[in-house]
Amino acid sequence: MRLLEAVIDANHRALAGDPKAGLHPAEFEAELPLVALTCIDARLNSLLPQVLGVPSEQFVWLRNAGNTVTDPRSGSMRSLALACAVKGGKEIVIIGHTDCQVAKTTTTQLIDRLRALGVQRHLLPDNINEYFGIFSSERQNVIKAAEIVRSSPLIGPKIPVHGLLVDIQTGKVDWLVNGYQTVDTLSARWNEVVRSAGQTVDALKPLTDFNIGEMKFPETKIGEIVTKTQDWLKDKVQQLEIKPPVTPAAGQAPPPKIPLPPPIRPRILTRKGPRPR
């Protein structure tokens, strides 16, 4: 079981009333710390990372209003990239939440509220919705953010980028974007490209050997070969660029709805030692 699979499993079991539900962080050393981008909503303060079962010292927590990522090179992207490169984050998760006030605020309301704070409309950017990352669907917003983070040149292809939605009342977590699927697809394609690139280099070798040995091959020819190889590689690399699945694929669908107990804040146990046998 991979980290996020175990997180979802522990969360759903805890909500179903299983007193033994828990995560064993020691089993996931290679997948922690977990880097999370969440909203600024203060109700999340007492919810995370407990409902995930991840120890707080292994939870690199980034926040912005609406857990929004608007651009692959934005300030949030910069922090996500450094969370991985400097703080050792192994996986990224965008965590949206239900009842998000950013989603409930219309452009007109936002302009009115800013005006009440003394901010004048003509000093605001023209593209207010785009600039503030206003959205109406919490789910779509998470999916979009995960897609932008996945496509960002600042995030290496081996870092899974997930999307979750947490119920602010119950702490139940839904898995919206499974980042493992994209990483698996990417690495499979990468291996394929590396393999065929190796074959091409082998095929070119006699030509370059001949040139070096005989000194009869005009230099321009070599340049042509190199350019063609670069074009071919560029073409192959472009084929690698894929988008993460926007909906959970078959077999990865979120588990069926569990009848939920009255609102609780599940505390998922964090055990230091290995799982008892």
Ligand SMILES: [Zn+2]
């Ligand atoms: Zn929010």
